[in-house]
Amino acid sequence: MIYRELGSTGLKAGVIGMGAEHLEGKPFGLIEEVISAANRKGVNMMDLFMPGMEVRRDIGRALRGMRGQFMIQGSIGSVEENGQYSISRDLDACRRYFEDLLPALETDHIDFGMFFFMDTQDALDQVMKNGIADYAWKLKQDGVIRHVGATSHNPLIARRMVEMGLIETLMFSVNPAFDMSPSDATIDMLFSENPGLRTANMDSARMSLYLLCEQKGVGITCMKTLCAGKLLSKEHTPFTSPLSVGQCIHYALSRPAVASVMLGYQSAGEIEEACRYLAMEESEKDYGAVLKAGGNLIDGACVYCSHCQPCPAGIDIASVHRYLDIARLDKAHVPPSVRQHYASLKAGGRACVSCGSCEDRCPIHVQVIQNMAEAAEIFGS
Ligand code: SF4
Ligand code: SF4
Secondary structure, X not given: OOEEEOOOOOOEEEOEEEEHHHHOOOOHHHHHHHHHHHHHOOOOEEEEOOOOHHHHHHHHHHOOOOHHHXXXXXXXXXXXXXXXXXXXXXXXXXXXXXXXXXXXXXXXXEEEEEEOOOOOHHHHHHHHHOOHHHHHHHHHHOOOEEEEEEEEOOHHHHHHHHHHOOOOEEEEEOOHHHHOOOOOOOHHHHOOOOHHHOOOOOOHHHHXXXXXXXXXXXXXXXXXXXXXXXXXXXXXXXXXOOOOHHHHHHHHHOOOOEEEEEEEOOOHHHHHHHHHHHHOOHHHHOOHHHHHHOOOOOOOOOOOOOOOOOOOOOOOXXXXXXXHHHHHHOHHHOOHHHHHHHHOOOOOHHHOOOOOHHHHHOOOOOOHHHHHHHHHHHHOO
């Protein structure tokens, strides 16, 4: 497993994580098999939003002896109504379902308490007004949760939560189809079959959210990485050809601030398949050409695909662009962590010898040489 820092939490998350939703309704034996396989592969992040007691207890039982090896995202606001899962902004209901999670998982703490499904201003207003935000931060103060986070599909609301300092981590829907959808699209619109939904370019609100999270030290875990399988399907992909699982994972992991991709698994084999990403050649992970063929990429704005490698000067061109884009948000106040990350690169922009080979290979005509010079000026190397 490869581990990444999760924002400023001081925690390291495996890049391949686990969303537990597909374990709902499954026999205990299968749940145990999937969790054991995840543990063997070094998966250490699990999202568990389901409010049902049976699946919670089964997961708790399967985690016996392994609880310390998993960091769990538990939802605040995911509840059951008439036997089905629903969303509540009522403090008592949030409290009841969250606190039920602890005995079910046979644990005394949850690593991340996540405000659930924060997609609208109304949801945010209710979390603030109804005492749910205060409740979560009190849980943190008491050591019941270690960090406060939120799940969201809406970049504008997610941004507000980051700017308010309300959250330390964010679980966000990240895939190239969503990244090319309008920022105010609802989750239903995002999953609609309407190809007219897509805008011509990467949505700047999503890109700027990722950059802001990196700047503010808010780590991102990803959901909907495969767009419910649509990106893998020739019939349903919005692009001219499907992407592979590895390319989808790589796309999400290439966004700034992203630490882990929380895929859902229904068998140990599916975990093996996801973890195959860890051994892939760069060429297998490269998604740049597929996105460009879809005609949706804005010329000149780096999408961190690494299609331009190799560089004779040993520069990781995508990473330099990632840190440069964050620095451009506020050149006078580049976060020390970003400077540190840049300094730890094998070679910075100053090493560029202007050979131009990367610009020939870049599918979207990024002015790499010019950008390398700008990075060298900002970061001093
Ligand atoms: S132009 Fe600069 S960054 Fe691009 S491949 Fe050549 S040396 Fe590397
Ligand atoms: S410069 Fe072009 S090819 Fe290289 S990472 Fe950026 S978008 Fe991809």
